[in-house]
Amino acid sequence: MKIIDQFEIPYYQYLDEKGRLSNDAPALAKDTEALLKLYRLMVLVRTIDTKAIALQRTGKLGTYPSTRGQEAVFVGVGNAMAQSDIFVPYYRDIGTLIQRGVKLSQILLYWGGDERGNCFTTNAQDFPFSVPVGSQPLHAVGAGYAVKYRKEKRAVVSMCGDGATSQGDFYEAINAAGIIKLPVVFVICNNQWAISVPRSQQTAAHTLAQKAIAAGIPGEQVDGNDVVAVVYRMQEALARAREKNEACVLEMVCYRQHDHTTADDASRYEQKNVREDEWKKEPIARLRTYLDTLKIWSDQAQQTLEAECSAEVDQAVQEYLATPPQPLESMFDYLYASLPDIYHEQRDLLKGVERESHG
Numbered sequence: 001m002k003i004i005d006q007f008e009i010p011y012y013q014y015l016d017e018k019g020r021l022s023n024d025a026p027a028l029a030k031d032t033e034a035l036l037k038l039y040r041l042m043v044l045v046r047t048i049d050t051k052a053i054a055l056q057r058t059g060k061l062g063t064y065p066s067t068r069g070q071e072a073v074f075v076g077v078g079n080a081m082a083q084s085d086i087f088v089p090y091y092r093d094i095g096t097l098i099q100r101g102v103k104l105s106q107i108l109l110y111w112g113g114d115e116r117g118n119c120f121t122t123n124a125q126d127f128p129f130s131v132p133v134g135s136q137p138l139h140a141v142g143a144g145y146a147v148k149y150r151k152e153k154r155a156v157v158s159m160c161g162d163g164a165t166s167q168g169d170f171y172e173a174i175n176a177a178g179i180i181k182l183p184v185v186f187v188i189c190n191n192q193w194a195i196s197v198p199r200s201q202q203t204a205a206h207t208l209a210q211k212a213i214a215a216g217i218p219g220e221q222v223d224g225n226d227v228v229a230v231v232y233r234m235q236e237a238l239a240r241a242r243e244k245n246e247a248c249v250l251e252m253v254c255y256r257q258h259d260h261t262t263a264d265d266a267s268r269y270e271q272k273n274v275r276e277d278e279w280k281k282e283p284i285a286r287l288r289t290y291l292d293t294l295k296i297w298s299d300q301a302q303q304t305l306e307a308e309c310s311a312e313v314d315q316a317v318q319e320y321l322a323t324p325p326q327p328l329e330s331m332f333d334y335l336y337a338s339l340p341d342i343y344h345e346q347r348d349l350l351k352g353v354e355r356e357s358h359g
């Protein structure tokens, strides 16, 4: 017997649970402007998240998937991307979308049941939210193929959850990206749950990152509560994608600090105290501790920031609530370039219903 190959999965963390910096931290960890920007964004994301849950509870929003506790993953990914890159999101991606230029009110609009919220105009190359679990890594492969074919220097970023990595689509996507050598970064937000299915029942593999090995591409684990690690590892992966058409898998390890969505009740399956224990690692307080160490933050600055975020979110809520619904017949407007005759009658019928309902 001889060993013909061996593999390692690295784990990256620069800011530990107590906000202490490691010796091998990247320059980003000393870039105060960049750190403050990341901090502000994470607080903004948590503010809109809290508000969205409250809106749902009072009947003003549909089912909503909280991003609580996972802010560093989404904010960090969005921060590392270039505008010219292509983003292929899933439903929990608010922190990234904000940085892709999607308005807060638009995000609320989508979760309020209006598809116009899913039509991103600022980076038109980005894909809409993907709600079918695990489909978007394959879409990213298609986009990556186009980028390579056109010899562009852009990366494609696909986001999915830990549960999605058990789908055949995920394996097919990373396999294709490896063999064709595509500039796709597959990010996994491992929040430890796929609704009620814990990570331990998702796979017998020690890490999700090691799935990359079978696809012949690098895979690594990143502390998803450490925004410095998320940004830096993303930057490195994106550079390799753009320069060398090298795909990779980044497993961001974090914890879902809320029910799966507002339609779920995690107290029925989540063991008591786990969430509280995990909360000690949460990303915002950790960065705050570090900012305090650097002496670039204060209680006063915190109060001002919270007030600014609340005002921005309130403004978005007003815009969202003031958006008139689409006319009923608009459901016919986006399916065909020119509407087949058989639908004209139905469209007119709906128009009539609408006229009547408006008195």
Ligand SMILES: Cc1ncc(C[n+]2csc(CCOP(=O)(O)OP(=O)(O)O)c2C)c(N)n1
Binding pocket: 092, 131, 132, 133, 134, 160, 161, 162, 163, 164, 165, 189, 191, 193, 194, 195, 260
């Ligand atoms: C193809 C498909 N199967 C099932 C569902 C129902 N569903 C919605 S979210 C979810 C769990 C996904 O978990 P994970 O991939 O870990 O992402 P998370 O929501 O935890 O971020 C499931 C099974 C779906 N949306 N699509």
Ligand SMILES: [Mg+2]
Binding pocket: 161, 162, 163, 189, 190, 191, 192, 193, 194, 195
């Ligand atoms: Mg999950």
